[in-house]
Amino acid sequence: MDSVYLHFLDSAVSLYNSPEMRLLVLVLLIVSAASSSPLQNANHIFNAIHSSMRQWGSSWNHNGMSFFLATVPQHTVLYHGSHSIEPETGPNWLAFEPEHALWFANIWMKGPSDSAHAATTERHSGYSNQVILKPEEVPRGWLHTYEAARDLRLLYVDGISAGKSVMGTLDSQDRILFNDTIKDSHDDQERASTACNIFRNDWGSRIDGLLRMETGFEVILCDFDRNMHRINVLRGKPHPENGNFAKPAGGEMWRLYKVIAERFGGIGGGRVQLNYDHFVTAYNYPTLDLFKESAEIPRLKNLSLKLLEPMKRDLHRLVMDNDPGQISYNWQDITDLIITRYANDLRYFVSRKLDTKNALQLEIERVLLPFIDFDNRDFNAEINRCAAQFLTASQPAGTLASVAVKSVTTSICTTLRSALDLKEYNNIVASIQELIDYLAWTVWRECPQKCQSDEVCFIPIWPGGTVEDRENPQCKDRANNSSGPPYWDKRPLVETTNSH
Template sequence: MWIKTLYVLWWLVLGAPAAEDRFPPNANHIFNAVHSSMRQWGSSLNHNGMSFFLASVPAGTQLYHGNSSPQPVNGTEWLAFEPEHALVFTKPFPHGPPSPDRPRGGSQILLQSAQGPEPEDDPYRRGWLHTYTTAKDLRLLYVDGMSAAKTNNGTMDSQDRILFHDKFEGRPAMQERERADLACQMAREVWNGRLDGLLRMEAGFEVILCDFGRDLNVVRVTRVKGNTKRGQRNESGGNGTGQGNELRGAMLWYKAAASRYGGIGGRRVVLNYDHFVSAFAYGLDLFRQSEDTGVMHPRLTHVSSENLEPFRQDLSRLILDHGPQEPSFDWQAIADMVVERYARDLRYMTSGQLMTMTQLQEEIENSLSPFIDYDDRNTSHEVDRCSLQFIPAEAPQEGLAAHAVRSVARSVCTTLVDVWSQSDYPMAIAQLQELTNYLSWTTWKECGKCPDNEICMVPMWPLGTIEDYKHPECRDASMPNGKGRRYWGTLPQPPTWR
């Protein structure tokens, strides 16, 4: 690490072109927002989402809901994309089932085990798993990052400051029923019914759907397994107090969430990448270091309401002028190709394994050779050919994603061409290190292949440690909660859960 630091200092002392010329500000963050959208992995690392996308869930898609009643739900409620996620909400609650004025919460299962078992005659010991299919193409607003995480870490900044216009300022992060009701009121009254709900993520993706009765078809409602009675052992390794089933539920929940690290899958969600809005597009000073975790993340709490007003207006125009189902170019697929092509190469080049300038140049030439005319060298043409490799000729020229993906691809190719012509090894490594710091691709934190019974654990609310964030590692899925200082701080107590 100290060698890389020395290289960077050397590069800065010797001088370099202005960083904003080589690496346009925030193009990297918009690129990463596109790349991580609807992916559990990248959205867990970049958990303070700063962007809003229009999203469509196709008709016929299966979604799940868990509660304490076999009666189909009407009105506004939550849906999960994975049944294991919904099963969390079928578990018993300390004082009976939740009601609209006492919302329930996704981590009740974890709090429950700490508070002891339910009385054996409690009628709410076993709940119900509801399976629905969408009756039409749902029109949703996707709030990116881990926007369903009830934390003070910044996960709810974009909702509270932009979507809800500071109506929750100074109030606890747990006003989830109020957020859902306000979102649906705005969908009806402000946006002329153009949205059916919100799409968010915690440990798993969820939909806040405004009208279950209108937008869903009931497939089935099934009774879930109850807690083991006191004094009995159970197959999950519990102690007879119900904790075994609860721990098993947490294991299933996090395994299901981890299965979506690479994406929601099956085109169950389609995003409009040609038209979206992002805080990174307004020239705002966003990044702040967390006092709790020591990690830099974007925040909106320090930005004045006046400076956020253009963002709010653009969000409203997005919803009123565009639709989730309108055709759009798949910029995420292009971002994927850029990352898959260069992530391993850049990590290898900065790893210290290439010990001389000659070795480094040979490796760079291997990457660039398809774009070089060795009879007529022209570095400008080489950069163009390299940066446009994955971008179809008919791809849009305008839009946030178009500019960000083109810019990031060009930054990669320009740096490689520049470093290839270098004669100074420390300066070359410093340039490459500056590039990787700028890119901050989330793939560089992946664990690699984990054993079949393990998951690569990154903090997914409400579990995870600071060490899990800095150095994710494979962990037995039955014990996802690692040791060390909690990443999300102190969990709030009932009855403030959604």
């Protein structure tokens, strides 16, 4: 809402003494009243809900700022890649897709601890390294298939929270959950051990593991013996006799990307259930300046521990006061309804294909027709009806999710309704463009055309991708590899500030 307010303010100044001035002042008063809500980051909270457990939105908004309670239902099938045939005891990793698990059964992921996520193997973000070994020296891994022996109670960290980059993907874990105790940004072994100690000792074993995302979603599970039942184990594919092993093999990497691209819209199959009635997000703390360094990418790294303490306390309270398995309202469904209703229309309104003011306003009015009583025109009532389209009495009121959704729909409806009264074509387009910039929906970042069956819409997902892939996502096939400066870790590492 603040961005809409600023646009109208600029318009009012530029139109000083014009016939539109009186109307704009009225709109300013209305928008200013709405923008006084304490939920100043409603757009980011809305987007966190919408992108949760979705590979696309979580990859675009890769610096997750939120923690959700999650449940993986009993009997859900998960996969583990290992260099050992023996069952795991934990803590260790599980993947939702078998190709993701197979990745860690390969030779390039064999580290000194023989763990699928050995710290030294996580240091390489490139795909071109070669390992030359004699055939008899090459360990072949195993793919273990497990099913959940009980409902798994997990803490979900959103964004690309399993990506070992210096761009902020680890901020929420390392600063909030681990309290700056992880000194090596690549040391996921220590993260697993520290997380399980917290879950067991500080949280009374109310949480079974950590749910994160990189090139696929994964679970760091603390106790395999108690929580998982192994149902199958398969030996990996033999390696070439010439001893040339790509690190990793390009075809396998491409297969993995194709698999996770099928999860762009969600993990699917009811495999994860999130609690949207109670969650913790850095966007809900007005004292946290998350965008100090960048207008697009939030960071926690330079905030003092004192400023972060309220969020840490709230995360502890979230876990101790709530059961991850409790039924909550699915606010993500509501964000889907809102985005599918307005995303294409908003983009159409700023395309200038409607090239006259009358044509543009007529099309905007058609969107608002269900909310207008033409025998009793009322500016505020029309906005309220529009904003409440997907809100019902059955939904929990007063939760963070409900307030964020209502705030975002009010921003949309206020902008569209106000556009009907503006006199200048350019002002109408500018006001809607300001709204689009404020909403920042990830659907607007998708590839402009539908990809072919051998292609995927390619964006940077740690550890792969280039700056160009971020700035201009395109459909690509295996032969059309990315080139140019890498996106990840392109910025110098800045040490976390631990001042009090």
